[in-house]
Amino acid sequence: MNIAIDGPAGAGKSTIARLVAKRLGYVYVDTGAMYRAVTWHMLQRNIDPENTVEVLQEAKNLVIELIPDEHGQKVLANEVDVTADIRSLAVNRIVSRYAQIEGLRVKLATLQRQMALRKGVVMDGRDIGTHVLPDAEVKVFMTATVQERARRRFAEMDGSESITLEQLEREIAARDQLDEQREFSPLVCAEDATVLDTTSMSIEEVVESIIAMAQSVQ
Numbered sequence: 523m524n525i526a527i528d529g530p531a532g533a534g535k536s537t538i539a540r541l542v543a544k545r546l547g548y549v550y551v552d553t554g555a556m557y558r559a560v561t562w563h564m565l566q567r568n569i570d571p572e573n574t575v576e577v578l579q580e581a582k583n584l585v586i587e588l589i590p591d592e593h594g595q596k597v598l599a600n601e602v603d604v605t606a607d608i609r610s611l612a613v614n615r616i617v618s619r620y621a622q623i624e625g626l627r628v629k630l631a632t633l634q635r636q637m638a639l640r641k642g643v644v645m646d647g648r649d650i651g652t653h654v655l656p657d658a659e660v661k662v663f664m665t666a667t668v669q670e671r672a673r674r675r676f677a678e679m680d681g682s683e684s685i686t687l688e689q690l691e692r693e694i695a696a697r698d699q700l701d702e703q704r705e706f707s708p709l710v711c712a713e714d715a716t717v718l719d720t721t722s723m724s725i726e727e728v729v730e731s732i733i734a735m736a737q738s739v740q
């Protein structure tokens with residue numbers, strides 16, 4: 523089967539999706555990493571998100587690869603390892619603007635569907651249950667308060683980037699708003715998704731509840 527996990531920034535999707543995939547022996551696909559890799563590539567070339575024609579032209583020759591490794595997955599953009607760089611504040615701040623571009627979404631969604639063709643995939647993102655894999659056997663919409671999501675992201679940071687918890691909270695809220703309000707495949711809970719508010723759940727509890735959902739459809 524395929525498992526779709528959607529939700530706003532910092533809800534814990536990638537941590538959970540990775541653990542669920544490990545438990546089930548499935549492949550984890552982080553679609554946010556793909557949007558981030560495109561963003562990193564465009565920033566390197568000074569191609570603004572407003573310049574959609576140039577973004578799409580450049581994207582034609584851009585190959586994004588997700589390669590599973592012992593730490594989770596390696597992300598390559600035209601064979602350059604961008605795994606660490608795509609998590610920078612610079613990418614965080616602008617990724618949702620590139621993610622609004624319809625042609626880019628079509629390209630990445632096509633790639634994501636190909637990755638899920640043989641099933642056995644846990645895919646996380648914003649539009650997986652609604653748009654990329656509407657037939658996924660298990661759909662989860664994972665959320666938590668914006669304060670809790672900012673707190674979790676802040677705790678993960680190593681202090682090398684100067685940002686306060688309050689700033690981070692504002693930036694996360696702004697990114698959510700762009701993702702929710704975009705015209706093409708916005709962040710929205712699929713009608714048939716199970717909502718998991720993880721604000722006061724442990725990682726293990728969330729993983730167990732998704733495993734239980736998967737077992738109930740087998």
Ligand code: C5P
Binds near residue numbers: 619646647650701
């Ligand atoms: O999941 P992550 O926070 O890494 O995603 C980064 C950004 O990529 C999101 O804020 C969103 O703008 C975009 N994204 C998307 N659709 C997806 C996954 C990510 O638009 N399926």
